[in-house]
Amino acid sequence: MYDCEDCIRRLDQLVDKELSPPEVEEIHVHLDECGDCTKRYRFQEGLKRLVKVSYQEQKAPDALRERLRQQLGA
């Protein structure tokens, strides 16, 4: 059984989908009964998503894309 400390230590890996299926199962057993860890987990997940969308607005300039297309024949 994971306690809060076990759970918090694995939160990075949980949000990054790097835990093995048995570990995921085990951590969810804890999350199901621990509101504080669940909140923490959702927050970390939200932060990761925020980082992703914040950056994905950045696109390569069209001129660069065109040059590379010609260079690569794509």
Added chain:
Amino acid sequence: MAEQTVEEQDFGTEAIGNLDALYRGALRLTRDPDKAQDLVQDTYARALRYQHSYQAGTNMKAWLFAIMRNLYWDRFQKANREAVSIDDIGEFALYDQMRDDLGEGPETEVLDRIARGEVVDAIEKLSPLHREVVLLVDVEGFSYKDAATVLGVPIGTVMSRLHRARQQLQKDLFEYAVESGIVPGGLNKRS
């Protein structure tokens, strides 16, 4: 121009499909749009030259990032490659700080009120080694294993850098959240 084989065409199409990701990566490394464009262009030129060493079906994005990173360090950072140190930022988490200040953990909705530009700024302030791991894992969706390959470090190093980077990020965003009134925390500690 010589006729292209189907393989070469597929290679080109798949490579171009990773352009936005590579450009973002180049911007993070160089912090300069012109240099970023040059770096991306050189990366594609090298990729084309070493096309035969790419194994179809493997992670092309990781392969291109590895090429780009090597080019960058060779060209721009040779002198201080070894000099980059990871500063010890100490244990700090936005979540814990807010919980202490607010009496309970922040709702995830707090994140909705943080401007995207602030997030980008906070990531820009990270050290280069921290910044690139956040970019690879959080923005581009690399597995720890692929990130470790690109960065040439053990998986444990990817994990510890990522953890540190996230803590630093939370620290900066917390300061922003307090200053902009998104969370009322920290007031009792001032004046």
